[in-house]
Amino acid sequence: MHIPDGFLSPQTYLPLYAVAGVAWAVGMRRIRSALDERTIPLLAVVTALAFVLSMIAVPLPGGTTVHATGIGLLAILFGPWVAFMSLSLVFLMQALLFGDGGITALPLNALAMGLAGSFTGYGVYKLLHQWHAPTALFAGAATAVLLAALIVALVLGIQPLIASRADGTPLFFPFGLAITLPAVMLPHLAVAAAEGVLTVMLFRFLVRFREVRTA
Amino acid sequence: MKDRIALLVYLVAVVAATLVHAIPVLALAIALVMLLAWRDARKIARRALLAIVVFNLMISVSYMVIALIQDGIAWDYLVLMNLRVFLITSMTFLFVERVNPFNALAFSPSLSYLLTLAYTQLLTFRRIYHDMRLALTSRSLGRLRMKQLYRHGAASGSFFVEKALSNASESAQAMRSRGFFNDQV
Amino acid sequence: MIRFEGLSHDVEPGAQALCEVDFAIGHGENVVLLGANGSGKSTLLKIVNGLVFPTQGRYHYDGEIVTEQRLKDGAFNRRFRQEVGLLFQNPDTMLFNPTVFDEIAFGLRQLLHKEDAAIDDRVHHWARVVGVEAFLDKPPFRLSGGEKQKVCLAALLALEPRVLLLDEPTASLDPRSTGWLVDLLQELAITTIVTTHNLSMAPELGERALVLGEDHRLLYDGPIEAFLKDREKLVAANLVHSHRHRHGDTAHRHFHIHDWE
Secondary structure (H helix, E strand, O other): OOOOOOOOOOOHHHHHHHHHHHHHHHHHHHHHHHHHHHHHHHHHHHHHHHHHHOOOOOOOOOOOOOEOOOOOHHHEEEEEEEHHHHHHHHHHHHHHHHOOOOOOOHHHHHHHHHHHHHHHHHHHHHHHOOOOOHHHHHHHEEEEEEEHHHHHHHHOOOOOHHOOOOOOOOOOOOOHHHHHHHHHHHHHHHHHHHHHHHHHHHOOOOOHHHOOOOO | OOHHHHHHHHHHHHHHHHHOOOOHHHHHHHHHHHHHHHHHHHHHHHHHHHHHHHHHHHHHHHHHHHHHOOOOOOOHHHHHHHHHHHHHHHHHHHHHHHHHHHHHOOOHHHHHHHHHHHHHHHHHHHHHHHHHHHHHHHHHOOOOOHHHHHHHHHHHHHHHHHHHHHHHHHHHHHHHHOOHHHHHH | EEEEEEEEEEEOOOOEEEEEEEEEEEEOOEEEEEOOOOOOHHHHHHHHHOOOOOOOOEEEEEEEOOOHHHOOHHHHHHHHHHHHHEOOOOHHHOOOOOOOHHHHHHHHHHHHHOOOOHHHHHHHHHHHHHOOOOOOOOOHHHOOHHHHHHHHHHHHHHHHOOOOEEEEEOOOOOOHHHHHHHHHHHHHHOEEEEEOOOOHHHHHOOOEEEEEEEOEEEEEEEEEHHHHHHHHHHHHHHEEEEEEEEEEOEEEEEOOOOOOO
């Protein structure tokens, strides 16, 4: 979710950085204990993968194109912690290396997409995959996107509540929940569906045509 | 070391830009950033403008429409918001232009190495993906159907997943042979 | 048929790939494009294939100026894409269909508009020509580098193009397949532009050489045999090197080439 810097108040992003910081520390410890010396090489390549997945553009009925996020896919293939750390690194590189900005949106994106998205996507997939694998993949990928969108919509929507002047004029993002929720969620229904379809097809390619064994 | 300080200054400046709500101060800050940019000022200003124009226009126009119906437009909000976004975006572009981020993040050698490794692989992946899109254009006689575009996306994505799975094991071996893990053994 | 007029191209502001390149290639000519790494060979091919558009100058194809705008015209795009094919250096960038059959049929299905017996015949024909008929129902991703390249070639040839562009085609081929490719190219009576690093292979791939220098300008345009005998030009193009080495008992240095297989 690319929001330029200046729309989130410090009352938002500073605490979010604190929470994200704890999550990163926990994530690093978890991954290291599982992988030890394989940690850095794996994170590096999954970060590169996450970046290139976000470059893939697919069409929506009606003519627009959207970019994949890869959240669900990464969580299902590599586990939610690796997905979280890699996605966080992608956001960091976009902010400081590629000049896409977003240093204030980073903790929100990391927590919404990287953490909440990954864990939910993974969870939904695990719940359903014994029953019907393609549905599990679709649902996992779509839920990840929708939950991330919901969190971002909520955080944006409360900006006028937590950061306004005494007379009520906004200082950062100007719209409340009544606007952000539909404005963000409705388009993301389509994005989530597209991501779901793409994820199912990608898995099919992996398993049937590239003969990759998945966990 | 210089880059690390620059990073700190940048971060503090960004936070400061979100703590100040006076239009003259923000305007002054923008002027300061352009001064720091010196010869690159025009380039940075143009880039920043291009980066934010679509989103900001959308928010500004929506705000004006909604505010018109409700309480009336707070013009100083519009100016404040757009100045703030332009300021932070310009600072970001100036930072990216002047500072080596790998040095700036060198306070953590693991992070620095991780970023370098990720970056080199990322560049390769990006180049290959660009060629994949070009190859598709090259072989398309007309507009492609949705199914074909999704198939191409899935096939391309699966290529990189497969690469990622095999690269990961290679990197670990190379690092081990260079003694990177010796102190962890 | 293919003409570059004062063509320059910057990949990014400040990063020049080609500088004031002028040449004209006629029907049926077989051209070898030579140049050191980074001299702009791949970019040149991409421009000829209408994938990249020059920052200055003009590219004429069959009398028409090829621009991004021109290719938005459906009829022209269709004709152009069918007539000019590009074999990318890395076959992995071209393969994206579930089976070799689908890969070769991809272009045909767009050309002939439906699942036809004609498509089936042509796929089998071209698969046979390149030698991948045994793999038709297999996914292309599992094949060896050389086999992948053959699948890509079949996919391009199935459209019966008038111009075939090949970017370092011998790079991933073993010696036997290289010989096969040379024979195939000589049989096809179409215009070809082939890039290669391999100077000893170069005369087999065409009669005429276009050589890009490290300054991204055209260093030479003429018969390939004459170019390969011109040591000065070879050095200028950074296509030969010199270092100490041995011949039997004596050690000395002189300009020579290695066969980069």
